Amino acid sequence: xxxxxxLFQNVRIFDGKSDALSAxxxxxxxxxxxxxxxxxxxxxxxxxDVRVIAGxxxxxxxxxxxxxxxAFMAATPQLLLMTADPSYLHLLAARQAExxxxxxxTTVRDLGGPxxxxxxxxxxxxxxxxxxxxxxxxxxxxxxxxxxxxxxxxPRTLGGxxxxxxxxxxxxxxxxxxxxxxxxxxxxxxxxSQIKLMAGGGxxxxxxxxxxxxxxxxxxxxxxxxxxxxxxxxxxxxxxxxAIRQAVAAGVKxxxxxxxxxxxTAKLLxxxxxxxxxQPLLDDEDVPALSPESRKKxxxxxxxxxxxxxxxxxxxxxxxxxxxxxxxxxxxxRQGAILAKxxxxxxxxxxxxxxxxxxxxxxxxSGFINPYPGKLGxxxxxxxxxxxxxxxxxxxxxxxxxxxxxxFLVIMKDGTIYxxxxxx
Ligand SMILES: [Zn+2]
Numbered sequence: 220x221x222x223x224x225x226l227f228q229n230v231r232i233f234d235g236k237s238d239a240l241s242a243x244x245x246x247x248x249x250x251x252x253x254x255x256x257x258x259x260x261x262x263x264x265x266x267x268d269v270r271v272i273a274g275x276x277x278x279x280x281x282x283x284x285x286x287x288x289x290a291f292m293a294a295t296p297q298l299l300l301m302t303a304d305p306s307y308l309h310l311l312a313a314r315q316a317e318x319x320x321x322x323x324x325t326t327v328r329d330l331g332g333p334x335x336x337x338x339x340x341x342x343x344x345x346x347x348x349x350x351x352x353x354x355x356x357x358x359x360x361x362x363x364x365x366x367x368x369x370x371x372x373x374p375r376t377l378g379g380x381x382x383x384x385x386x387x388x389x390x391x392x393x394x395x396x397x398x399x400x401x402x403x404x405x406x407x408x409x410x411x412s413q414i415k416l417m418a419g420g421g422x423x424x425x426x427x428x429x430x431x432x433x434x435x436x437x438x439x440x441x442x443x444x445x446x447x448x449x450x451x452x453x454x455x456x457x458x459x460x461x462a463i464r465q466a467v468a469a470g471v472k473x474x475x476x477x478x479x480x481x482x483x484t485a486k487l488l489x490x491x492x493x494x495x496x497x498q499p500l501l502d503d504e505d506v507p508a509l510s511p512e513s514r515k516k517x518x519x520x521x522x523x524x525x526x527x528x529x530x531x532x533x534x535x536x537x538x539x540x541x542x543x544x545x546x547x548x549x550x551x552x553r554q555g556a557i558l559a560k561x562x563x564x565x566x567x568x569x570x571x572x573x574x575x576x577x578x579x580x581x582x583x584x585s586g587f588i589n590p591y592p593g594k595l596g597x598x599x600x601x602x603x604x605x606x607x608x609x610x611x612x613x614x615x616x617x618x619x620x621x622x623x624x625x626x627f628l629v630i631m632k633d634g635t636i637y638x639x640x641x642x643x
Contacts, residue, residue, distance in 0.1 A: 223268060224249045225636065226261060227606070230274035233614060235281040235576035235597040238568035240614060246279060248604040251634035252593070256600055272629060272641065278612055280571070281596045282325025282349075282605030282632060283620070284578035285554060286496050287475060287541025290316055290351060291332030291389070294548040297423075301367070305387055312337055315551060316348025322554050322623045325605035325632040326350040326595055328541070328582060330415045330454070330475060331357035331365070333388035338410070338590075347637060350591050350605075352582055354415040355406035356391040357456070358399060358442060363433040364421030364456055365390040396441035399434070403445040403453075412585040414446045416471075418455035419462025422516045423509070423545065429479075429516045432462045439469035450586030454496065458520060460484040467491055472584060475541070476500075478523035485530035494581050495531055496539040499560040500524050507547045528564040539581050540574040555620040567617035604634040608641075 225248040232241040245261040247254045247269075255261055263269050292300060294315040295308060316337060319327065327349045329338075338351040359365025361373075367390060368382045375382075384390040388409075391402035403414050416439060420429040427433070442453045447470070454473030455466040460481045463474055467487060473494040480488075488495055502521045509517055531538045542557040544550050550557075561570035579596025583589060594602035608629035613619045619626040630638040 225270045225272060227272050227274050227279055229276055230279035231276060232598050233278055233280040234599060236572055240278060243276060248634055251604050253600055253602045253604050274608060278609040279598060280607050280609060281575040281598055282607055283323045283574050284326040284596050285324050285542050286328045286539035286578045286581055287330050287543040288327035289332050289545060290327060290329050290334045290337055293544045294551040297546045313346045316341060320347060320349050320632060320637055323607050323627045323630060324349050324554060328352040330354050335409050352412040352585060353410060354413055355409055355411040356388050357415040357417055358391045358393055358402045359417040360433050361392055361394050362426045364417035364424045364427055366392055366426055396437045399438045400441040400445050403442040407449050412588055412590055413451050414442050414453045416442055416453055416455045418466040419457040419459055421456060422513050422520060429519055430459060432465055436465055436469045439466055443470035450588050452584055467493060478520045478527045480527055480530060482530060485534050488536050489534035494537045494539055496541045497527055497531060498541055498543045499557060505550050505553060505557060507550060538573060539578050555623055559617050559621050562617055568614050570617060571613060604631055606631040
């Protein structure tokens, strides 16, 4: 797994941006950076120690980026998360991080959960997994989408003891601008690359209607100021026009979900250059087991998905791909299949561009605290070397990403090869 230098010979490149493959090319990676991309063969000094990968005309593309992931919670059932020994849960998360990388996702933006330790272990090479842009605990008001306390844990006296999910760093419950500021700064102190707030009702949380607007503008603004002073931004969970508008007025730079948006609010996102991190949520095989109450809320969201993508396209809103899988190992295993669903609204090239170059641009929004400075999501000289060698052309058949075990022959992250299934 040593980094060194790698030469990909005779590959056709999907560079993350273009809607067509390149002519047969060679790509030279040195250390963790793409050093050269050349349409004519790259010849090497015989003395240099370079690993050569014969692409045989196969497709080389950027590693995939999931802009809405929960490394701690994607594959573990909710009841276990609320009751099991945290050290056990962290080991499960580490196992899932390796599976995530092996699905070709070389970067994830983590929008809630205790992943600072996991990120560190991966970055140090102790564990295997994707680059993680962590948010740390998501910040929620009392009774908001991040309030998963049991019924008997309320009332809490001001300044009283923290609930289990707060102690573990999953959620932070805050009920004033001062509390939000404190919690936001605590996440930044631990290494959050962006801050995540719950700004409106959610599906899986029991104590809030989906129509609810959460926090007040001054509360959200407190987080925005804390993030902005650290060079980064706030993104919010919000579905409804009212929740989205309040958050935008407070200065957030991202909206997560937003399936219940209306046309004027979509226009506002375009005008304000806000990133819209949308999930292809449909009433299909990727719906987790839900309580009857949550199920009712979910169908309202599913009904909005088609229109949301239609508006995102109509107003050319900066749109990110994120899967937002929670509590289910089977569905987490379908991360690539969730991406492939995007062809309901986009061409394969557009969908793959969103999950590579576009999401890479979104990651860079974390400014001077970006944990992985450098270009992500593109195959070009000078970019970070996160690469997939695909057996087939994903621009013709995006469903290749559904079966990474079979179709991703080489997986490279940061110049290191984690998988090489090419015949020796
Ligand atoms: Zn989420």
